Structure formats: structure tokens, C-alpha cells
Amino acid sequence: xxxxxxxxxxxxxxxxxxxxxxxxxxxxxxxxxxxxxxxxxxxxxxxxxxxxxxxxxxxxxxxxxxxxxxxxxxxxxxxxxxxxxxxxxxxxxxxxxxxxxxxxxxxxxxxxxxxxxxxxxxxxxxxxxxxxxxxxxxxxxxxxxxxxxxxxxxxxxxxxxxxxxxxxxxxxxxxxxxxxxxxxxxxxxxxxxxxxxxxxxxxxxxxxxxxxxxxxxxxxxxxxxxxxxxxxxxxxxxxxxxxxxxxxxxxxxxxxxxxxxxxxxxxxxxxxxxxxxxxxxxxxxxxxxxxxxxxxxxxxxxxxxxxxxxxxxxxxxxxxxxxxxxxxxxxxxxxxxxxxxxxxxxxxxxxxxxxxxxxxxxxxxxxxxxxxxxxxxxxxxxxxxxxxxxxxxx
Numbered sequence: 277x278x279x280x281x282x283x284x285x286x287x288x289x290x291x292x293x294x295x296x297x298x299x300x301x302x303x304x305x306x307x308x309x310x311x312x313x314x315x316x317x318x319x320x321x322x323x324x325x326x327x328x329x330x331x332x333x334x335x336x337x338x339x340x341x342x343x344x345x346x347x348x349x350x351x352x353x354x355x356x357x358x359x360x361x362x363x364x365x366x367x368x369x370x371x372x373x374x375x376x377x378x379x380x381x382x383x384x385x386x387x388x389x390x391x392x393x394x395x396x397x398x399x400x401x402x403x404x405x406x407x408x409x410x411x412x413x414x415x416x417x418x419x420x421x422x423x424x425x426x427x428x429x430x431x432x433x434x435x436x437x438x439x440x441x442x443x444x445x446x447x448x449x450x451x452x453x454x455x456x457x458x459x460x461x462x463x464x465x466x467x468x469x470x471x472x473x474x475x476x477x478x479x480x481x482x483x484x485x486x487x488x489x490x491x492x493x494x495x496x497x498x499x500x501x502x503x504x505x506x507x508x509x510x511x512x513x514x515x516x517x518x519x520x521x522x523x524x525x526x527x528x529x530x531x532x533x534x535x536x537x538x539x540x541x542x543x544x545x546x547x548x549x550x551x552x553x554x555x556x557x558x559x560x561x562x563x564x565x566x567x568x569x570x571x572x573x574x575x576x577x578x579x580x581x582x583x584x585x586x587x588x589x590x591x592x593x594x595x596x597x598x599x600x601x602x603x604x605x606x607x608x609x610x611x612x613x614x615x616x617x618x619x620x621x622x623x624x625x626x627x628x629x630x631x632x633x634x635x636x637x638x639x640x641x642x643x644x645x646x647x648x649x650x651x652x653x654x655x656x657x658x659x660x661x662x663x664x665x666x667x668x669x670x
Contacts, residue, residue, distance in 0.1 A: 463497025565598025567660020
């Protein structure tokens with residue numbers, strides 16, 4: 277089988293809700309990181325065959341946000357772009373589709389990733405087109421409606437986490453301890469500049485000045501277990517899920533070049549990792565957080581490998597409840613998982629997160645000389661995705 281490489285995997289720093297990155301649209305964030313990928317690889321834009329970008333909250337973004345981002349990044353007009361919405365899995369699914377395109381000989385050099393500006397999700401006024409005969413109209417937050425609500429069961433994603441906590445016996449204490457560890461690991465990684473090689477500056481012009489955003493701003497390294505324990509439950513009376521043990525609402529983008537081995541050699545590109553395979557699966561929407569269990573198990577079986585063969589995991593922390601349950605069900609060593617913190621600390625810009633965790637994974641594999649890594653996410657509506665990568669440097 278043709279070898280497919282990951283080259284110049286990069287991301288923006290993750291912005292907090294309505295904070296530093298809020299002035300920029302998702303396509304602007306996507307363009308920033310794609311431009312950086314091309315600059316770092318020294319690859320000419322006209323060599324790109326296709327582009328796949330994840331973007332979940334598309335209301336108000338205009339037609340085909342992926343193409344908007346590509347043209348802003350200087351990609352020639354003849355290159356086709358596809359916008360992917362597989363909810364939280366979008367960014368990783370975009371990379372998987374790039375991988376498929378190369379295996380199917382539909383291209384050899386593909387840009388893939390994800391982008392999201394949750395801060396810019398608009399409010400919707402449903403039924404206004406036909407007018408109101410009587411009574412009030414209701415503004416609907418598209419962020420909540422399209423990003424955080426299960427349309428199958430018509431409840432918030434937080435309820436799916438409560439379902440998982442109850443079914444798998446994950447206590448409030450376990451969730452808070454996991455969230456605390458995520459914050460501490462991320463803060464330590466940030467302080468040690470572990471993320472610096474993967475982050476590209478984002479230029480933001482204000483009336484007064486031009487600033488360059490380079491550090492994840494959602495991380496709360498000063499939190500304590502005691503503070504987390506005082507937070508009220510967010511979704512269910514007498515529940516266990518809080519704002520402190522759930523992922524954030526964030527802005528950001530991540531992208532990489534997905535390239536056939538032949539083209540890597542032809543253009544003297546330096547891959548960080550090779551894609552070995554991926555899986556995309558369906559699970560019960562009420563327990564969508566368990567998607568990584570089925571996705572990772574399916575992938576390992578596909579590859580003839582065991583959980584112990586994998587050196588590092590990036591498992592998206594949608595909620596501490598599901599992350600802890602996933603680790604327990606898989607029987608994975610927690611010391612191999614999210615070694616630099618996860619979405620609870622770093623943030624969860626939904627359309628970008630799949631690509632973000634893959635970027636973080638392959639850089640950490642290079643730093644540690646780890647051979648195999650898996651990136652995986654649960655997906656709203658009840659799905660899971662996982663991708664296996666191999667270090668190209670060892």
C-alpha cells in the first residue's frame with residue numbers, strides 16, 4: 277500500500293470564547309494556518325491537488341468556508357476545496373479523506389485540517405421568513421443548536437456525559453481529578469514551551485495596535501481540586517458534570533500537508549509521521565462520548581495490533597466523564613493519554629479539534645521518539661473516529 281505522510285502539521289493557539297481570536301472568522305483562521313504550512317514546507321501553492329477542511333458552525337460563514345480559507349491563503353483558483361462537518365471529528369475526518377484521496381490516486385499533495393470560530397456563531401430567528409401572526413419570536417443560539425445539542429435525543433451534549441458517568445460509574449471526584457490533571461499538564465507544557473513548534477502566530481489588527489497571538493489562552497494552571505469541587509453541576513440536578521470538568525468553547529484552526537511518499541522525496545519534504553489507517557464508527561447517540569472505544573478497537577483490529585503496542589494517545593476531552601470511561605473500557609495506561617493536557621484545558625474549537633489533537637500528537641511523538649500514536653474523538657449524534665500514525669523520524 278502507498279505510504280502517506282504528514283508534513284508541516286501546525287495549529288493556531290486556541291482562543292477563549294469571545295476573547296483574542298473573536299475578531300477573526302473561521303476562514304481567516306484557516307487561511308492563517310494553511311499559509312504557515314506552505315511556508316514551512318517551502319511548497320508552492322500550485323502543487324496542491326485538493327483541500328479538505330472541517331468546520332462545524334457554518335451558519336453565517338458564507339458558501340464553502342474551506343474554499344474561502346484557501347483563496348485567502350493564496351491557493352490557486354483551480355484547486356478544489358471541500359468543507360467537512362462531522363461535528364467534533366471534522367478536522368480528523370478531513371485528514372482521513374485526504375488520505376483516502378491519495379490512496380485512490382485522486383491526488384498526491386492534499387492540505388487538510390479544521391477551523392472554528394465559536395465566538396462568531398450567530399443567533400437564528402426561525403420562522404421569521406413567513407412572518408409571525410401572534411406572539412413572540414425566539415432567538416436561537418446556533419452555537420448551542422448546531423454545535424452542542426444532540427438532535428437525535430434533543431438534549432445538550434452535557435446530558436450524554438451524564439449518561440456515560442451514570443452507566444460507567446464515573447464519580448464527580450474522578451472527573452474533577454481528571455480535569456485538574458489536564459489543566460496542570462497543559463500549563464506545564466505551555467510554560468516549558470512544548471507547544472511552540474506546533475503553533476503559528478495569528479495577526480490581529482485592532483484600532484490601536486497589531487498583535488500576534490501565540491499562546492493558548494484557555495489553560496487555567498492555577499486551578500485547584502478544591503475550586504473544581506465547588507462548581508455547580510451544569511446540565512442535571514444532582515449530576516456530576518460541571519463547566520470545570522468539561523471542554524471549553526473556543527476558537528482556532530489546525531492544518532497539515534498530507535502527501536504521498538513519492539512526492540515527499542520529489543520535493544524534499546520532511547514528514548513527521550505516516551498514516552497507518554483510521555476508523556469511523558457509529559455508536560448510541562445517548563452515549564456518544566464512548567465513540568473512541570469502538571473506533572480505537574476497530575482500528576487496532578484492522579491493523580493487527582493491541583492497545584499495548586501504542587505509545588501515545590490523544591483522546592479528545594469533550595468531558596472528563598467520557599474520557600475517563602473510555603480509558604477504563606480500553607484498558608489503556610493513563611500515563612500514555614493526553615500527556616500535555618487536553619481539551620478541558622487547551623479548549624475545543626469543534627471543527628478544528630480533530631486536526632489539533634493530531635498536530636499535538638505527532639509533535640509529541642517526534643519529541644519523545646515514540647513509534648506509534650492514536651488520535652481519537654467522540655462525535656455528536658453518536659459516532660467515533662480514530663487514526664493511527666507512525667513516527668517518520670525513527
